[in-house]
Amino acid sequence: MSLDLPLPIAAYVAANALLDVDGMLKPFSADAVLRDNGVAFRGHGELRRLFEDGVVAVKAIFTPDAVRRENAQVVVEGPAHGDFKGSPIRFTYRFTLEDDSIKALEITA
Numbered sequence: 001m002s003l004d005l006p007l008p009i010a011a012y013v014a015a016n017a018l019l020d021v022d023g024m025l026k027p028f029s030a031d032a033v034l035r036d037n038g039v040a041f042r043g044h045g046e047l048r049r050l051f052e053d054g055v056v057a058v059k060a061i062f063t064p065d066a067v068r069r070e071n072a073q074v075v076v077e078g079p080a081h082g083d084f085k086g087s088p089i090r091f092t093y094r095f096t097l098e099d100d101s102i103k104a105l106e107i108t109a
Helices: 007-017 021-025 043-058
Strands: 028-036 039-042 066-070 073-081 089-098 101-108
Touching: 007 021, 007 073, 007 089, 007 101, 021 043, 028 043, 039 043
Parallel strands: 028 101
Antiparallel strands: 028 039, 066 073, 073 089, 089 101
């Protein structure tokens, strides 16, 4: 199934499928905030460490299967597969976009 994802989100998902850290960072604004199960990561430096340690290291690939808009957010849901306990786990990604980039992302299981 092909989802109609906004370009920055589609770019992030495509880079994640390749475990490409630079590609995953590119759609985020320089001051973006990512909350992963309540823990906040700010800016490209912290996001890079999260992607290297929490995504690439365990080969975590998010495969969205649903998308909807809620107020000012784009909500994307789907499983993530990888070398981590409980895989696959279904996640909800809540994106806030600004000026064609990802300004904020909240990830919950």
